[in-house]
Amino acid sequence: MSTATPTTPTVDQTPAPRRKGLSPRTIWRILLLGLVALFFLAPLLWMLSTSFKSSAEVVNPNLTFLPQDPSTESFSTILGAPQTPVMQWFLNSLMAATGQTLLVLVVASMAAYALARLEFPGKKILTALVLATLFVPPISLLIPNYVLVSQLGWLDSLTAVIVPGAAGAFGVFFLRQFFLSLPVELEEAAMLDGAGRWRTFWTVIIPLSKPALATLALLTFLGNWNDFLWPLYVLFSPDKLTIQPGLSTLQSAYTTDYSIIMAGGVIASLPVLILFVISQRFVIEGVSRSGLK
Amino acid sequence: MVTAAEAPPLPAQVRRRRIGSPSPAQRAGLGTSLIFILPYLVLFTGFVLYPIVYGLWISLHDWDFLLPGKPFVGLKNYTDLFTPGSVTSGRFWDAMRATGIFIVLSVPLMIVIPLALAIALNKRFKGKNALRALFFAPYVLGVAVIGLLWRYLLDPNVGVVNYYLDQLGFDRIPFTTATPYVWIALVVPTIWWTAGYNMVIFLAGLQDIPKELYEAASLDRATAWQQFRNVTLPGLRPVMVFVLTITVLASANVFGQPYLITQGQPGGETRSAIMEIGEEGLRRFKMGSASAMSTVLTVALLAISLLLLTFMRERKERKKS
Secondary structure (H helix, E strand, O other), X not given: OOOOOOOOOOOOOOOOOOOOOOOHHHHHHHHHHHHHHHHHHHHHHHHHHHHOOOXXXXXXXXXXXXXXXXXXXXXXXXXXXXXXXXXXXXXXXXXXXXXXXHHHHHHHHHHHHXXXXXXXXXXXXXXXXXXXXXXXXXXXXXXXXXXXXXXXXXXXXHHHHHXXXXXXXXXXXXXXXXXXXXXXXXXXXXXXXXXXHHHXXXXXXXXXXXXXXXXXXXXXXXXHHHOOHHXXXXXXXXXOOOHHHHHHHHHHHHOOOHHHHHHHHHHHXXXXXXXXXXXXXXXXXXXXXXXXX | OOOHHHOOOOOHHHHHHHOOOOOHHHOOOHHHHXXXXXXXXXXXXXXXXXXXXXXXHHHOEOOEOOXXXXXXXXOHHHHHHOOOOOHHHHHHHHHHHHHHHHHHHHHHHHHHHHHHHHHHHOOOOOOHHHHHHHHHHHHHOOHHHHHHHHHHHOOOOOOHHHHHHHHOOOOXXXXXXXXXXXXXXXXXXXXXXXXXXXXHHHHHHHHOOOHHHHHHHHHOOOOHHHHHHHHHHHHOHHHHHHHHHHHHHHHHOXXXXXXXXXXXXXXXXXXXXHHHHHHHHHOOOEHHHHHHHHHHHHHHHHHHHHHHHHHHHHHHHHHHO
């Protein structure tokens, strides 16, 4: 659990002697890391600055990083255009991502608890199946799930981007590992006090699992918000799209009017970037932990 | 996160009861267990297990989504894929080839660069956490944002990169429309987007390598390179297998970048396997052949991951003996 704690003493491979002033080696390192940092930061800053340029300025051969005449023209264009209802896509994504996150939290935590603690016939087989499907490439589900979703009448509705994606094995696997690490004695104490299985789960296990649940919630929300392939095909009415497939239609609607396209990119990125800044450690540690287990 | 130390002290009889089997917490009525597992079981069966089988079934039919009749054709969709000159085989193998090129070009960089970043950040210095967050940040953006953003940056006419190339006196480069530059336009944004993810996993792996090994190596006057070869790399082996596998699989599943940045240009040369399956099955609605393509791709991916895992395990065993 503590593998990724950033505060653990780190291994310094070049134990440089402590002295005042910077060694040439350190200066090189700072320079190099600075350049790399620029590579990671610059595209984001260009997206932001371009979104505040006018359509004419984007094609001006004398390009400048900062807008020469800052305006919110591209934002008002994109938010007012009926064929590209960005605000609607934004709300659709918000509903889909929130809906799927809640669904995954409830369903996966209950299943994970059953797999970690309860006995029922077929448990071993089910556990093995859930684990095995972690290795099944999602592409093998694309066509059959499309047919299934169309038979259920979910095509072109948010249900299609909420429900099938919640069936993935990752959440169950992730929470099962966490529940297994909890001491059984806690549940036993609660049950000796007369609490039933159901109440023990909600009043003992769930409160103890907040960090794991928060990590899973973040990863699920991000995954759904950023999903592209599936919603691109199952949603098609302009007002039904989520933000990622919606953005891709901007390219055909505005071809090379990049100030407008970048404004769309800014709108789509803001929620996830804000979420990331707030919960940075959670996300990063969640990723490195789920990677190593 | 939650350690045994945080648990309230337990009465002695509870602890004693745990010795021997089965404790009361292990026992639960079948009904209760079913309530817990049923909701997920329905989802899992409906949208994972059943579709796996259903996909194979579809691949055995001439399954046009828009036509009522879906005649059974046996393995024809598969044999067509392996018959040169058939309607589907040319497009499919071109797409597989493009995907292969992308894997070969992207995976080594997606290992080396994140590893270098992780080693650079695996020290104590001011601003380390800020850099870690910055390198990771693009990963939280969706592929549509990444695609549109880099489409702009690399635009042959009004793009930022070409503006700077021009200013520096170089020729403009048609990144999004001509080989071999299209591969740069796919690989560089991919690195920018996901290097932080691999880096974070490498960082966690580096922190698990016992510090004493480096101290011992230093005492033996090992150079930085020798320490990297003999301490860091062996210590990272399990993490390396994992990162290599997920990176190969991620690259094999590439879709958004060629869909948005190069749009398959030039002449379909950068159309990836997933793009072809999507087009065949969900635009032309030829679901039988698309499912056969999915199966072939899936088998290839499973074979690759199996190969990587056994290869790495073998090397480990040989080292032990």
